[in-house]
Each structure stands twice: as structure tokens, then as C-alpha cells.
Amino acid sequence: MTARLVVQRLGFLLLGLAALIVIAPILVVVAGIVVRGIGAISWEFLAGMPRSGMKEGGILPAIVGTLLLTLGTAVVAVPVGVGGAVYLSEYARDTAFTRAIRLAIVNLAGIPSIVYGLFGLGMFVLFLRFGTSILAGSLTLAIMTLPVVISTSEEALRAVPTEFRTVAASLGGTRWQGIRTVVLPQALPGIITGVLLGLLRAAGETAPILFTVAAFYLPQLPHSPLDQTMALPYHLYVISTQVPGMPPGVQNGTAFVLLALVLLLNFAAAWIRRHFRRRRPW
Amino acid sequence: MSKVSIRDLTYSYAGAPSPSLSGVSLDLPVNAITVLFGPAGGGKSTLLRLINRLNDLVEGTSRRGQVLLDGEDLYAPGVDVTALRRRVGMVFALPLPLPGTIRDNVVYGPRLAGVRDRGRLAEIAERSLRQAALWEEVKDRLDASAFSLSGGQQQRLCIARSLALEPEVLLLDEPTSGLDPISTAKVEGSLFALKESYTIVMVPHSVQQAARIADRAAFFLGGELIEFGEGQQVFTAPREKRTEDYITGRFG
Numbered sequence: 001m002t003a004r005l006v007v008q009r010l011g012f013l014l015l016g017l018a019a020l021i022v023i024a025p026i027l028v029v030v031a032g033i034v035v036r037g038i039g040a041i042s043w044e045f046l047a048g049m050p051r052s053g054m055k056e057g058g059i060l061p062a063i064v065g066t067l068l069l070t071l072g073t074a075v076v077a078v079p080v081g082v083g084g085a086v087y088l089s090e091y092a093r094d095t096a097f098t099r100a101i102r103l104a105i106v107n108l109a110g111i112p113s114i115v116y117g118l119f120g121l122g123m124f125v126l127f128l129r130f131g132t133s134i135l136a137g138s139l140t141l142a143i144m145t146l147p148v149v150i151s152t153s154e155e156a157l158r159a160v161p162t163e164f165r166t167v168a169a170s171l172g173g174t175r176w177q178g179i180r181t182v183v184l185p186q187a188l189p190g191i192i193t194g195v196l197l198g199l200l201r202a203a204g205e206t207a208p209i210l211f212t213v214a215a216f217y218l219p220q221l222p223h224s225p226l227d228q229t230m231a232l233p234y235h236l237y238v239i240s241t242q243v244p245g246m247p248p249g250v251q252n253g254t255a256f257v258l259l260a261l262v263l264l265l266n267f268a269a270a271w272i273r274r275h276f277r278r279r280r281p282w
Numbered sequence: 283m284s285k286v287s288i289r290d291l292t293y294s295y296a297g298a299p300s301p302s303l304s305g306v307s308l309d310l311p312v313n314a315i316t317v318l319f320g321p322a323g324g325g326k327s328t329l330l331r332l333i334n335r336l337n338d339l340v341e342g343t344s345r346r347g348q349v350l351l352d353g354e355d356l357y358a359p360g361v362d363v364t365a366l367r368r369r370v371g372m373v374f375a376l377p378l379p380l381p382g383t384i385r386d387n388v389v390y391g392p393r394l395a396g397v398r399d400r401g402r403l404a405e406i407a408e409r410s411l412r413q414a415a416l417w418e419e420v421k422d423r424l425d426a427s428a429f430s431l432s433g434g435q436q437q438r439l440c441i442a443r444s445l446a447l448e449p450e451v452l453l454l455d456e457p458t459s460g461l462d463p464i465s466t467a468k469v470e471g472s473l474f475a476l477k478e479s480y481t482i483v484m485v486p487h488s489v490q491q492a493a494r495i496a497d498r499a500a501f502f503l504g505g506e507l508i509e510f511g512e513g514q515q516v517f518t519a520p521r522e523k524r525t526e527d528y529i530t531g532r533f534g
Contacts, residue, residue: 168380171444
């Protein structure tokens with residue numbers, strides 16, 4: 001074996017090891033939660049109200065709360081985020097103003113989520129008087145999600161070759177017609193992936209909902225956007241650290257449900273990406 | 283009679299050391315094929331893109347002089363650019379079908395222009411595909427993906443797509459550069475038929491092609507129009523030494 005081959009083998013070995021180091025903790029965490037949590041899953045656990053200080057019963061309000069918050073986040077973040085991305089990618093010229101917007105987006109993505117929580121408290125709960133509510137929580141999560149949605153959508157739009165826009169223009173299309181009929185459809189898989197990844201993060205976050213919506217113990221379903229609600233990540237935090245004597249089955253079951261929800265969204269994103277990539281012409 | 287008139291046109295891109303076109307004046311006649319030829323970087327493609335204002339999409343350019351269509355200044359304030367581009371169609375070097383079926387591609391322009399009637403769209407599709415000499419090959423699979431066509435068919439599809447708008451002028455930028463000789467012959471054949479009713483301006487992909495199809499020929503070098511005349515005259519008895527050198531292969 002020549003020296004070059006030895007180096008190559010060694011290189012592959014190291015790269016494989018690096019990949020293993022990345023994957024191993026994920027596998028361990030997922031496997032651990034699945035093994036311990038799946039036993040706690042029952043119809044009552046998924047569809048029942050919590051009872052006796054959350055030590056018994058189900059976690060339905062937390063599941064519904066998280067689903068509603070994620071939906072609320074999507075309703076706000078998707079139109080604003082995708083609209084912003086279309087503006088930045090298709091309309092905006094490179095000026096000091098747009099550079100400032102881009103800088104702001106990059107910086108927003110780097111802000112710790114607890115800061116979003118405090119902002120939400122000040123802005124939506126107190127100043128706009130939404131109170132601790134699904135509305136305030138969704139808006140807070142939406143603002144946290146926006147940078148992800150905007151930057152991934154913008155990237156997806158920019159990945160569509162310029163020539164498509166030129167062709168649309170040469171056939172008498174206005175800029176918007178070209179975007180609507182040619183650019184957006186081709187950028188859609190990338191946009192959907194970005195949106196799902198952003199929502200994924202929103203669904204799993206605790207800090208932003210801490211002061212804006214999450215209820216410690218509220219064994220009922222919300223009736224209006226101005227109601228408080230329980231939510232899975234916060235519920236998990238509460239039953240793991242705040243309530244002594246919590247049966248481990250409830251904790252592991254809750255973790256399992258949250259994980260399943262997030263993984264489901266993740267697989268959906270991967271599937272959409274794969275499905276559309278096969279149909280992409282270039 | 284000239285359909286398009288270029289008047290003392292000078293045009294530069296941002297950051298370019300010299301203008302892409304300097305002081306070009308040119309009259310493009312109706313019902314004829316005018317070829318713009320010369321070495322790369324001579325300003326041919328830029329001139330094409332100025333005739334339907336596609337260069338509007340490029341930022342930081344500067345222009346002096348006029349481009350007239352039927353005597354009207356295309357760059358006058360208030361000109362409807364999308365309407366102009368329906369009157370002046372363009373075919374690019376690389377065929378670029380839009381995502382969708384063959385039919386979708388052909389009627390893309392008319393649809394954007396607001397034609398909704400299915401019967402009318404079907405008529406347009408058939409007429410345009412016949413004009414582009416593609417109808418017989420695709421008439422039974424109009425709902426197949428446009429990407430299922432060969433390169434030569436895709437380019438004729440792009441020609442049909444431009445013709446669907448019934449433009450008055452058809453601009454072609456090296457439309458056969460990626461095609462095999464048989465497909466090239468088909469495209470050239472359809473251009474011959476089309477010049478009966480259109481004003482055709484083409485950047486050919488070789489001097490040979492230019493000589494084959496030119497009614498009028500314009501030789502460009504470094505952004506300047508060196509020589510312009512009847513195709514036969516330019517290619518057999520050029521007046522300018524530089525034209526002759528290029529045609530006979532001494533440079534370029």
C-alpha cells in the first residue's frame with residue numbers, strides 16, 4: 001500500500017469518526033427517550049386532562065397548546081417572512097437600507113431565545129395589553145422564527161437561476177408575474193423546508209413562551225386567542241424541575257410526545273425536499 | 283422600410299473599462315433576416331437586449347442615443363415595457379423551458395397577457411408550434427413535460443413560445459449554439475419561413491451560419507459597427523479590411 005493510500009484511509013477513518021461523534025448523542029437521546037417514554041403513552045395520556053397536580057392523567061392541554069402556538073406562529077411568520085424574502089431577493093437593490101435589514105436579520109438569528117421572551121413580555125403582554133395569551137406567545141415565537149424563514153426563503157429564491165426571470169420578462173411578464181409563475185414555484189421546496197425548520201424550533205422553545213403564554217397548570221383547553229395555555233416544552237420543564245415527586249413515566253412520556261412532534265415535522269421537511277428535488281428541471 | 287432604427291447608440295455596463303456599444307447607428311428592415319456578427323464582446327448581444335429593453339434588468343448601466351420601433355423611441359418616458367416585449371420577442375442561446383408542460387410553455391406569454399379562452403389558447407399553441415417546425419413532433423404529447431424534449435426540440439419550443447405572442451420583431455441570440463447540425467438546419471429553415479411576416483434580428487453562432495441566412499449583415503468589433511450591408515456583399519466583397527480579416531479567419 002502506498003503512502004498516499006494510507007493517508008486516504010486515515011482521512012476517511014477520521015471523517016467517519018467525526019460523523020459518528022455527531023450522530024451518536026442524537027441516537028442515544030432519541031433511543032433513551034423512546035425506550036423509556038413509549039410505555040407511558042396511552043389514550044388517556046394523549047387525550048386526557050392532567051389530574052392530581054399533573055402527577056396523573058394526560059397532557060392534552062399541553063399538546064393542543066403547542067399545536068396552537070405553532071399554528072399561530074406560522075400564520076404570522078410565513079406571510080411576513082416569505083414576503084420579506086421576496087422583497088429582499090427580487091425587488092430590493094443593494095442600498096444602505098437593505099444592508100441594514102440584512103444585518104438586522106443576521107443579528108436577530110443570534111439573539112438568545114430568553115431575550116425574545118422578555119421582548120414579548122414588554123411588547124405584546126404589557127404594552128399592547130394582550131396579556132399572557134396565545135396571541136402574545138404566537139407573536140413572540142413568530143418574531144423569533146422570522147430570521148430563519150426570511151434567510152432560508154431568500155436563499156431558495158436566489159437559487160433559482162436569473163435566466164428564468166429574464167425569460168418571463170422577455171415574454172411580456174411583469175416582474176411580479178415572473179415571480180408568481182416561475183420563481184416562487186421553483187423556490188417552494190426550499191421555502192417550505194425553511195418554514196418547517198423554523199416552526200420546529202418554535203414548537204420546541206421554552207424561553208419565549210415562559211412569560212408570554214405558558215400556564216403552569218391549567219387543565220382545560222383554551223377558548224380564545226387571548227387565553228393562556230399549557231405547552232409541551234414548558235410543561236416538560238415544569239414536571240422535570242418544579243414539582244417534587246413526579247412519576248418518571250409522565251416525564252418520559254411528555255418528552256417522547258414532544259420529540260415525536262418535532263421529528264415528525266423534521267421528516268416532513270426532508271420528504272418535501274426530496275420529493276420536489278426530483279422534479280426540479282436543472 | 284426599416285422596422286427598428288438604432289440612432290447613435292452608446293451603452294456601458296457598470297465598472298466596464300470601455301463602452302459595450304459606441305455610436306452605433308443601424309436600420310433593421312422588415313421581412314428580412316439581419317445578422318449581427320463579429321468576435322465575442324463586440325456588443326451584439328447587448329444591442330439585441332436593448333431592442334426589447336431586457337437590459338432594464340441590469341443595474342448601473344448608462345445609455346445615450348435612441349432605439350426606435352416604427353419611429354417611436356423605446357426609451358421615452360411612459361413606454362409600456364411589458365407591451366413592448368410582446369411586440370419584440372427574444373430567443374436565447376440556451377433553450378430554457380419553463381417548468382410545466384409543452385403546452386404551458388407555448389401559451390405562457392398569451393396567458394400572462396390575459397388570454398383565458400381554451401380554444402383560443404389551443405389555436406395559438408398549434409400555430410406557434412407549426413411556425414417553429416415542431417408541431418408534428420409534439421402534437422400527440424402536448425401535456426408532457428417540456429424537459430422531456432431534446433435540446434433541439436427545446437430550442438424550437440422556445441421559438442414557438444416567442445411566436446405565440448405574435449411579435450413584430452424576433453430577436454435571436456445564437457439560437458443554434460447548442461444544437462446538432464440537423465436541429466440547426468430545422469431552426470434555420472423555420473427562420474426562412476418566418477421572415478415573410480416578421481423582422482428577424484439574429485446573432486449567429488458562426489460566420490458560416492451568418493453567410494447562409496443573412497439578408498443584411500452587420501459586423502461588430504469592440505462595440506463599434508464596422509460594416510453594414512447586403513448579406514451577399516458583406517460576405518463576398520467586404521468593403522472593410524477588418525471585416526475581410528474576420529470572415530477569412532485571420533482573427534476572432
